[in-house]
Amino acid sequence: MKKAVIFDLDGTLANTIESLTYCGNRALRKFGLPEFEEADYKYFVGDGAAVLVRRALLKAGDTGLVHFQEVLEEYTRLFEKDCMYHVRPYEGITGLLEELKRRGIRIAVLSNKAHENSIYVVETLFGAGLFDWIQGQTDGVPKKPDPAGVDRIREELGLEKEDILYVGDTCVDMKTGKAAGLFTVGVLWGFRDRQELEENHADAIIGKPAELLELL
Numbered sequence: 001m002k003k004a005v006i007f008d009l010d011g012t013l014a015n016t017i018e019s020l021t022y023c024g025n026r027a028l029r030k031f032g033l034p035e036f037e038e039a040d041y042k043y044f045v046g047d048g049a050a051v052l053v054r055r056a057l058l059k060a061g062d063t064g065l066v067h068f069q070e071v072l073e074e075y076t077r078l079f080e081k082d083c084m085y086h087v088r089p090y091e092g093i094t095g096l097l098e099e100l101k102r103r104g105i106r107i108a109v110l111s112n113k114a115h116e117n118s119i120y121v122v123e124t125l126f127g128a129g130l131f132d133w134i135q136g137q138t139d140g141v142p143k144k145p146d147p148a149g150v151d152r153i154r155e156e157l158g159l160e161k162e163d164i165l166y167v168g169d170t171c172v173d174m175k176t177g178k179a180a181g182l183f184t185v186g187v188l189w190g191f192r193d194r195q196e197l198e199e200n201h202a203d204a205i206i207g208k209p210a211e212l213l214e215l216l
Contacts, residue, residue, distance in 0.1 A: 008111060013122070049075060119134050165182065170196065185205070186204070
C-alpha cells in the first residue's frame with residue numbers, strides 16, 4: 001500500500017486552461033501580437049510562466065523574443081488577478097481526494113505554477129488543510145522536471161520513494177516522476193495525449209480519477 005500521492009496541478013487536479021488562455025491572450029493583445037486557441041495553450045503550459053510566454057511569442061513570430069520581458073510582466077500581473085478565471089476541478093477529482101484522505105493516504109501538489117498562485121488555486125478549489133503539502137515554483141527549488149520539488153515533499157512527509165505515487169498529465173510530469181524514482185502515473189483527462197505519456201515512460205496510464213485507487 002502506498003502512503004502518499006503527489007499530484008501535478010494544471011491539467012491533473014484542475015482544468016485551468018481557460019485562465020491560462022485568458023491571461024495569455026490579453027497580454028499578447030496589449031502589444032499587438034496574435035492570440036491563440038486553448039489547444040495551443042495546452043502545449044505552451046507545463047514549464048512555468050516564462051516558458052509559456054516564450055512559446056507563445058515564438059509561435060506569434062517574435063523569433064527574437066523582442067517582446068519577452070514586457071509580455072511576461074503583463075502576463076504575470078494579469079495572472080495574479082485572474083488565475084481562477086473559470087478554473088474548476090476535473091470531474092471525479094474531489095471524490096478521489098476525499099477517498100485518499102479517508103484511507104489515510106497523504107496528498108501533495110507539485111506545480112510549476114508560482115508558489116503563491118499554486119496555494120491560492122488549491123485552497124480555493126479544495127479548501128485549506130486538505131493537502132499535506134503544496135509546492136509551487138519558488139526560489140531555491142528548481143522547477144520540474146528537476147526532482148528537487150519531489151525530494152522536498154518526500155522529506156517534509158518523512159517518506160521513502162517506494163511509498164509514493166506521482167500523478168501528472170504531461171511529459172514534464174513523467175520526467176519528474178522518473179527522475180525522482182517514483183511510480184509515475186499519467187492521466188488522460190488533462191492537456192496532453194496517451195502517446196506523449198507512453199513515450200515518456202509512464203508506469204501506468206489512467207482515464208478516470210477513481211482508477212488511481214487501483215494502483216495503491
